[in-house]
Amino acid sequence: MRISELAARTGATARMLRYYEQHGLLRPSRTEGGFRVFGEDDVERVGRIRCLLAAALPIDIIRIVLACTGEREILIPEAEACRPLMDLLEGEFDTLSNRIDELANSREALRGVLDDVRETLARQPHPACP
């Protein structure tokens, strides 16, 4: 199938699919004229990609995940990176956890600011941010 069909069937845009290919996540063949030709299994593959993106994984790590967990036929040169993959993913997990903690802290600070502003507007200055 061509790019717009794959886009329609996956909910991605053509631009996204080209981007995924550019980063080694998809490997469509080409018509003589140069049009991308995708296979049926690419529908599932794009689904996986978007799921992994939703897991906040950066594209370069998704490439490795796909190379290490997909059907063994499509192994990518980086497959040797499969051993340290777990470390990568655990690192991403920690990064994400830290980010969540930061945002949770920010939200508490913001709650304080809200209270501060509420009081200030009621003419009782008592700053949460001193």
Added chain:
Amino acid sequence: MRISELAARTGATARMLRYYEQHGLLRPSRTEGGFRVFGEDDVERVGRIRCLLAAALPIDIIRIVLACTGEREILIPEAEACRPLMDLLEGEFDTLSNRIDELANSREALRGVLDDVRETLARQPHPACP
């Protein structure tokens, strides 16, 4: 005091202070030659700014918060925006909460991916991202 002293006393960089001025958060006077001259109270003000930034507030909203909660002498034209300020802040709070929820979902998805990869590397494919 000049910019580097304020930087040293607040932990900010000169770049940050210029950026804050550029966005209306600071209003230093100038020497004849054009050097910025900050006052003692700017030390505290920068502290507030950084606290508000840590609360994940965008610079344009911080300007309004400062205008509405600071000493009344330094009121900025936008002070009229004080009434809808609470709405803005509550909107930011919700935005932040949503962002946190998204990331928490991503983390759970990533936990699933981790398990998947762990199993795949143990030769038992059972994908979390199908």
Added chain:
DNA sequence: CTAAACTCTGACATTGACGTCAAGGTCTAC
């Protein structure tokens, strides 16, 4: 065979709070 629909590549724009450099002007201790 041609028009319409589709696709291609390449490149710039977006978001935000800065970092970092360049080319030049200012201040101050001596």
Added chain:
DNA sequence: GTAGACCTTGACGTCAATGTCAGAGTTTAG
């Protein structure tokens, strides 16, 4: 009055996954 530390503005770089053009080529239904 001058060296050297400090300061100025301006502009581009950063990170990431896309959006969105432009200009050109391909495919296909009729």
